[in-house]
Amino acid sequence: MTDVSGAWYLSLAAALFGIGAFGLLVRRNVLVMFMCVELMLNAANLTFVTFARMLNDIAGQAVVFFVLVVAAAEVVVGLAIIVAIFRRRREATADDLHILRG
Amino acid sequence: MHPGLVPVPLLATSLPDAITFAVSAVIVIAGAIGVVVARNPVHSALMLVMTLFGVAVLFVEQRADFLAAVQVIVYAGAIVVLFLFVIMLLGVDRREAVSADPLPWQRPLALVLSFCALGSVLALGFSGAWSTGAASVTGALPHRAGDTAALGKVVFTTYLLPFEVTAALLVIAVVAAVLLVRVPQLREQGGQAGAERGGAAGLEGDPEAVSDPGVDGDPQGLGERDREVVPS
Structure with a gap:
């Protein structure tokens, strides 16, 4: 009668992070790239909660709380930037954003 | 271990x-x-x-x-x-966005890199070389179900300053978002065309181009506005 071992959770979080990183590298749509960043943040959150349970320390959960808030702020600003870019140019792909190129 | x-x-x-x-x-x-x-x-x-x-x-x-x-x-x-x-x-x-990949080698490379990262993390995790530090620095996890009380206590005592900074961060983020997506104010002289631009394509990011009467009266500008906006 034991809990699921923390190694399983950590492996799952690593897999989730890997999938998110892969999507971030592969996809061209900036919105989907943003969602992949969210996947990676969730993997980190899962790791924090797992270590909080393994080490019997509430600080890990407190960190997850702050990560959630910062992620919300990040999404707000990021989506605002995406909307502003869309107003200038009607593209959704990251390849077309070369405004700064001389 | x-x-x-x-x-x-x-x-x-x-x-x-x-x-x-x-x-x-x-x-x-x-x-x-x-x-x-x-x-x-x-x-x-x-x-x-x-x-x-x-x-x-x-x-x-x-x-x-x-x-x-x-x-x-x-x-x-x-x-x-x-x-x-x-x-x-x-x-x-x-x-x-998936079709027509301009970099054909990027996808395999991303796959290889992701698997390398995943494999190294897993190898690190199961190698047993861990430095976990002291357990329970700020407070112990409650043994029974329900972490709300313990988490609230920690957030409002140990992490009070980050909590307050977080509040400021949220306000800054909201203000930044509003500023970024705000449609520039239209002048009243635009009339029909100005209203059209403000509604359908208030999509203009450049305030000069919108408020400029020369561009404003030109409905053809709608199609070309995202390339280079020449104000006159």
């Missing part, structure tokens, strides 16, 4: 826990793969909701009830809805 890192076989744990973990893990991984491979951004957002719910279940499994609730409310309830709003607002849900 830290005792918690010994990989106990999943079937050696209690059956309800093992089943919950296995089902949630399948949901999380399937949702994550769906986010990456879905052609339509709307489908990606819905798959993201699936992954977030799976992670919330895993939070509950690890006695993080409050975080699971916040995860569902903030992530699935607010952030994904924000994503969907932006997708619908911009009308990009029909776009195909």
Whole structure:
């Protein structure tokens, strides 16, 4: 009668992070790239909660709380930037954003 | 080696826990793969909701009830809805971004790099060379279910300053978002054309181009406005 071992959770979080990183590298749509960043943040959150349970320390959960808030702020600003870019140019792909190129 | 890192076989744990973990893990991984491979951004957002719910279940499994609730409310309830709003607002849900890859070597390279990162993390995790530090620095996890009281105590005592800074951060983010997406103020002399531009394509980011009467009266400018805006 034991809990699921923390190694399983950590492996799952690593897999989730890997999938998110892969999507971030592969996809061209900036919105989907943003969602992949969210996947990676969730993997980190899962790791924090797992270590909080393994080490019997509430600080890990407190960190997850702050990560959630910062992620919300990040999404707000990021989506605002995406909307502003869309107003200038009607593209959704990251390849077309070369405004700064001389 | 830290005792918690010994990989106990999943079937050696209690059956309800093992089943919950296995089902949630399948949901999380399937949702994550769906986010990456879905052609339509709307489908990606819905798959993201699936992954977030799976992670919330895993939070509950690890006695993080409050975080699971916040995860569902903030992530699935607010952030994904924000994503969907932006997708619908911009009308990009029909776009195909996957075809016509300008860098043909990027996809295999990304796959290899991701697997290398995953493999190295797993190898590091199971090698046993861990430095875990002191346990329970700020406060112990409550043994029974329900972490809300302990988490609130820690957030409002030990982490009070980060909590306040977080409040300022949220305000700054909201102000920044409003400033970024604000449509520049139109002048009243625009008349019909000005109203049209303000409504359909208040999509102009350049305030000079909108308020300039020469460009304003030209309906042809709507098609070309995203390239170079020449103000006159």
